[in-house]
Amino acid sequence: MQTQSINQHYTEDHQRLDDLFHEFQELKATDRRKAERLFHEFKTGLERHIVWEERILFQAFEEKFTHLQSGPTAVMRLEHQEIRRHLDAIAGKLTEENFETSEDEHALETVLCPHNHKEEGILYPMMDHVFSEQERNEMFLKMNHKR
Ligand SMILES: [Fe+2]
Ligand SMILES: [Fe+2]
Incomplete structure (x- = not known):
């Protein structure tokens, strides 16, 4: 069995999620x-x-x-916190039947787009490079368990 590439798997998930978000905006x-x-x-x-x-x-x-504790993943974790905040802000408004969410959507995209580009361009390829095939297989198994 061919080991999956982290970059390919996660980039496809970014695209799938982007499509859902754009469909939401259109509808x-x-x-x-x-x-x-x-x-x-x-x-x-x-x-x-x-x-x-x-x-x-x-x-x-x-x-x-x-030795890279405050390296690239620390920055990504901080950006995740910001992404989560914007998601919650939009969800909170929708719960109150308030669809005036354009500003929050814009704020979300301002963080999410460059975040995804950094992961796809730097972090995921780095991970595909540093992890062995066996390590990557184990990661995909764990992901299947956390679905
Ligand atoms: Fe991320
Ligand atoms: Fe990601």
């Missing part, structure tokens, strides 16, 4: 129920993606490179 004005469902799917998907990164990928990376 907001015409079909609120569906838009809300799409946002919920996007939010839970992105939160799961972040949990996989923090508890599996980043943790393994930090264990391997203890």
